[in-house]
Amino acid sequence: xxxxxxxxxxxxxxxxxxxxxxxxxxxxxxxxxxxxxxxxxxxxxxxxxxxxxxxxxxxxxxxxxxxxxxxxxxxxxxxxxxxxxxxxxxxxxxxxxxxxxxxxxxxxxxxxxxxxxxxxxxxxxxxxxxxxxxxxxxxxxxxxxxxxxxxxxxxxxxxxxxxxxxxxxxxxxxxxxxxxxxxxxxxxxxxxxxxxxxxxxxxxxxxxxxxxxxxxxxxxxxxxxxxxxxxxxxxxxxxxxxxxxxxxxx
Amino acid sequence: xxxxxxxxxxxxxxxxxxxxxxxxxxxxxxxxxxxxxxxxxxxxxxxxxxxxxxxxxxxxxxxxxxxxxxxxxxxxxxxxxxxxxxxxxxxxxxxxxxxxxxxxxxxxxxxxxxxxxxxxxxxxxxxxxxxxxxxxxxxxxxxxxxxxxxxxxxxxxxxxxxxxxxxxxxxxxxxxxxxxxxxxxxxxxxxxxxxxxxxxxxxxxxxxxxxxxxxxxxxxxxxxxxxxxxxxxxxxxxxxxxxxxxxxxxxxxxxxxxxxxxxxxxxxxxxxxxxxxxxxxxxxxxxxxxxxxxxxxxxxxxxxxxxxxxxxxxxxxxxxxxxxxxxxxxxxxxxxxxxxxxxxxxxxxxxxxxxxxxxxxxxxxxxxxxxxxxxxxxxxxxxxxxxxxxxxxxxxxxxxxxxxxxxxxx
Numbered sequence: 001x002x003x004x005x006x007x008x009x010x011x012x013x014x015x016x017x018x019x020x021x022x023x024x025x026x027x028x029x030x031x032x033x034x035x036x037x038x039x040x041x042x043x044x045x046x047x048x049x050x051x052x053x054x055x056x057x058x059x060x061x062x063x064x065x066x067x068x069x070x071x072x073x074x075x076x077x078x079x080x081x082x083x084x085x086x087x088x089x090x091x092x093x094x095x096x097x098x099x100x101x102x103x104x105x106x107x108x109x110x111x112x113x114x115x116x117x118x119x120x121x122x123x124x125x126x127x128x129x130x131x132x133x134x135x136x137x138x139x140x141x142x143x144x145x146x147x148x149x150x151x152x153x154x155x156x157x158x159x160x161x162x163x164x165x166x167x168x169x170x171x172x173x174x175x176x177x178x179x180x181x182x183x184x185x186x187x188x189x190x191x192x193x194x195x196x197x198x199x200x201x202x203x204x205x206x207x208x209x210x211x212x213x214x215x216x217x218x219x220x221x222x223x224x225x226x227x228x229x230x231x232x233x234x235x236x237x238x239x240x241x242x243x244x245x246x247x248x249x250x
Numbered sequence: 251x252x253x254x255x256x257x258x259x260x261x262x263x264x265x266x267x268x269x270x271x272x273x274x275x276x277x278x279x280x281x282x283x284x285x286x287x288x289x290x291x292x293x294x295x296x297x298x299x300x301x302x303x304x305x306x307x308x309x310x311x312x313x314x315x316x317x318x319x320x321x322x323x324x325x326x327x328x329x330x331x332x333x334x335x336x337x338x339x340x341x342x343x344x345x346x347x348x349x350x351x352x353x354x355x356x357x358x359x360x361x362x363x364x365x366x367x368x369x370x371x372x373x374x375x376x377x378x379x380x381x382x383x384x385x386x387x388x389x390x391x392x393x394x395x396x397x398x399x400x401x402x403x404x405x406x407x408x409x410x411x412x413x414x415x416x417x418x419x420x421x422x423x424x425x426x427x428x429x430x431x432x433x434x435x436x437x438x439x440x441x442x443x444x445x446x447x448x449x450x451x452x453x454x455x456x457x458x459x460x461x462x463x464x465x466x467x468x469x470x471x472x473x474x475x476x477x478x479x480x481x482x483x484x485x486x487x488x489x490x491x492x493x494x495x496x497x498x499x500x501x502x503x504x505x506x507x508x509x510x511x512x513x514x515x516x517x518x519x520x521x522x523x524x525x526x527x528x529x530x531x532x533x534x535x536x537x538x539x540x541x542x543x544x545x546x547x548x549x550x551x552x553x554x555x556x557x558x559x560x561x562x563x564x565x566x567x568x569x570x571x572x573x574x575x576x577x578x579x580x581x582x583x584x585x586x587x588x589x590x591x592x593x594x595x596x597x598x599x600x601x602x603x604x605x606x607x608x609x610x611x612x613x614x615x616x617x618x619x620x621x622x623x624x625x626x627x628x629x630x631x632x633x634x635x636x637x638x639x640x641x642x643x644x645x646x647x648x649x650x651x652x653x654x655x656x657x658x659x660x
Contacts, residue, residue, distance in 0.1 A: 080558045089555075
């Protein structure tokens with residue numbers, strides 16, 4: 001069985017009289033350790049897909065399975081537990097808790113998951129070192145640059161050692177250098193941890209790092225292909241591919 | 251998740267918008283200080299009125315003839331106490347006794363050359379400690395002497411309004427025991443001012459012997475008034491004094507209308523307390539609701555990290571608890587300062603307010619608050635509870651939202 005499986009998933013948004021099919025009968029699988037970009041124009045259903053994968057929302061029909069569990073059948077508390085254990089999020093606007101410093105932001109999901117103090121410390125310190133912020137642990141978000149904040153967010157997403165990290169436009173608010181640095185860190189951590197990374201993005205730079213590109217339009221998947229060498233989590237160094245056509249679609 | 255971390259999050263939540271937190275803290279503090287003030291003030295009014303009434307009017311126990319009716323101020327012999335010596339011997343052997351003396355009450359009219367006023371004439375045993383409050387409140391001239399045959403003590407407010415003073419001559423008309431009006435001239439020996447407006451305006455004092463002579467009630471008295479060292483002992487002492495033809499009443503009976511008014515009033519004060527608490531609650535609920543709206547995104551982030559609805563509620567309840575504790579702390583200090591000041595220096599309400607309080611309340615023109623520790627404890631706990639309860643709606647509102655709705659702003 002695949003780690004993540006969507007079966008004929010439909011999600012409809014009703015805004016006034018207008019009904020929008022954000023997802024229209026989508027069936028797709030994601031594997032542990034994937035590094036995948038969801039691309040497509042605005043309104044194509046990328047973010048909705050992430051929200052359903054992240055158990056932040058429920059499908060109107062069809063089912064989302066994570067490690068074989070139909071998440072639609074779970075109570076809000078069980079969904080919170082599942083999020084806490086298996087899913088990390090990275091948002092466009094970094095979404096750190098402003099009153100917590102870098103260390104505490106990364107520690108938060110571990111506190112919520114009930115990880116013991118000693119292990120928390122090891123993991124948080126290790127992750128902040130891995131994203132190059134060992135000297136910024138006591139800095140609050142407003143004392144850090146956008147690039148640094150996004151790296152804290154990456155460390156936070158990985159802290160619970162989740163099955164997958166869902167990232168919605170992770171580079172949209174970063175300059176080129178910071179965007180590439182963030183992508184390189186995520187790529188490195190993807191290889192080291194075998195955590196799946198699924199990005200919703202318009203950014204050709206992000207797509208260029210992906211090993212699998214899923215193209216969406218009008219709530220449907222119109223293209224799904226392996227663009228790197230297909231190896232998951234191995235030492236791939238030359239998988240950056242020309243994706244001009246995909247980039248144009250975004 | 252350790253609740254220590256939630257407390258810390260709650261504290262930081264409060265500290266991030268300091269101005270708003272301080273304003274809500276002030277709402278709690280001022281609400282509590284106001285409640286403490288109101289309750290201490292009301293307790294002060296009650297204590298003051300009851301003490302004044304007991305000290306100047308009713309005493310702790312009164313013995314009267316069974317047929318005596320307060321409202322009639324009858325001077326007919328069958329309505330009066332006779333054989334005062336025997337009765338006083340019994341009274342003097344009562345436990346807890348501080349002072350006791352016979353008193354004669356009569357309705358009368360005081361007249362000057364060009365004015366007259368209806369009032370209560372009180373014939374007193376001028377040597378008795380019972381009348382120390384009157385003796386001590388003489389503000390001009392002197393108190394009466396037992397053998398003074400034409401001296402009278404007049405309230406200063408009455409004297410002022412009638413344009414008389416010490417050594418003025420006035421006429422006093424009373425209806426005697428046979429229903430015949432009796433006239434006599436008196437010289438004002440002294441003016442008293444007890445601070446109880448109704449008293450200072452409506453009473454004159456004569457030595458008991460003179461009052462008896464004027465009303466032809468020699469050897470009789472309207473009542474024997476007793477002052478005890480412990481009000482709680484009154485009931486027991488009264489029981490020991492009951493006998494045929496006698497009516498023995500305690501301060502609780504004698505101030506019955508005051509005490510029953512008090513009971514009604516207490517319901518009203520409770521409503522006042524509730525209104526203040528409600529206003530506090532609305533301010534707190536509003537502040538926290540604003541705080542929830544502002545942090546909607548953040549709640550969504552925490553939810554995406556795996557925070558459960560219960561923990562979101564807990565976080566906001568902790569915030570309200572911290573706000574409430576700080577607010578109660580400041581409120582107790584503030585209310586305590588006000589009460590301290592008012593127990594020491596009092597609040598001058600003026601004679602009109604005291605006069606408006608009327609016959610039922612023997613209210614002084616300056617009111618001293620009463621410090622009641624249990625009020626502080628009860629009001630503090632109630633305010634804290636109200637603050638926490640007021641946060642329940644905003645907290646559950648925050649927790650009810652689907653994480654995706656909270657994150658939509660992202």
